[in-house]
Amino acid sequence: MSSPHEDAPVLQAVDLRKHFPVRGFRSHKVVHAVDDVNLSLYRGKVVALVGESGSGKSTIARLLAQLMPVTGGQLLLHGQDATAKNRRAFGAYVRRVQMIFQDPFGSLNPVHTVRYTLTRSLKIHRGRLRGVELEAALEELLDRVQLRPAARYIDKFPHELSGGQRQRVAIARALAADPEVLLADEPISMLDVSIRLGILNLLRDLRDRLQLAILYITHDIASARYFADTTMVMYAGRIVETGDSESVTQDPKHPYTQLLVRSAPDPDDLESRARGARGEAPSLVAPPSGCRFNPRCPFANDVCRTEVPPLLPVGEGREAACWGYAERPDRPSLGSVLDAYGERPAVDAALIAVVEAVKEGDR
């Protein structure tokens, strides 16, 4: 198998940044939802973006889909600036880069049949097809998402389908554009646990057969290990660790990734896992200075509290944004997160600490 880095990326985000203005009285403030994020998606590869609620995952997906403008940074499609400056350019971009959402019920129009939804998408992206040509295209789409025979599903309404079947229709609608990139924002988290694996396997099949570049967003680091070639871990708007999924999940380097992995249930038990804790997203109005994880990190020292750590090399093709891996005398010395936290580290507690730090900084 060839390394992904032998190819040029299909879609690339460079120094991506998104700050949302905080509405209301003190309106000069902003939420630092995404800061300095670099990521590359390659043909036939899956990149997982993992992080807790409010860490900025969906914001990244929406920026990559150009559903909202960036505050800073650049999007490159095949190395060219891809920022759509008008509707026509946006249409052309959407044909290449399609998004799948968490809730297939919300994303499919309840008053339209599968036939209507898919025909409309084919028409938008490929022009008007008629008669046998249209029927063949519809059948091919349903076949690709393993809804067979097509006749059983084509005239159904969303409420007549199961959650998994609805998500398959949503994926078929995305495929109607014949895209190169799929952005999948928690595509399985609202589905019954028993059918999650089936959807991941379908996406994997599409990765291989259609050579799609896929961004897979999840709370669940164990599913990232199962499904993704590369895993990127986000914390409070920044990427804190990246590398091949096996290494990141088996030998996490950043203290936050270590917490995430240690608090995840058995990774081989993908089917039986329920959805992780939801909770309010932390408001990152005034994120902690230095490393954003420092208020919760058992190893943090003055460097961590004052300087933002860059992504540092921590092994082949791997990086972690932690001063513990810097070649400098004042670096913190890292120990075992498990020892530091005891048996059951609570990741949510880490997020609560950030919220508190934010409030503190806000006063």
Ligand code: ATP
């Ligand atoms: P979840 O796992 O809950 O889906 P997430 O990682 O996808 O979380 P985002 O939805 O990207 O997180 O949100 C990141 C941060 O940006 C949060 O603090 C959120 O409150 C804030 N945010 C997101 N969208 C907006 C918006 N339109 N206006 C203001 N703030 C926003």
Ligand code: MG
């Ligand atoms: Mg989200």
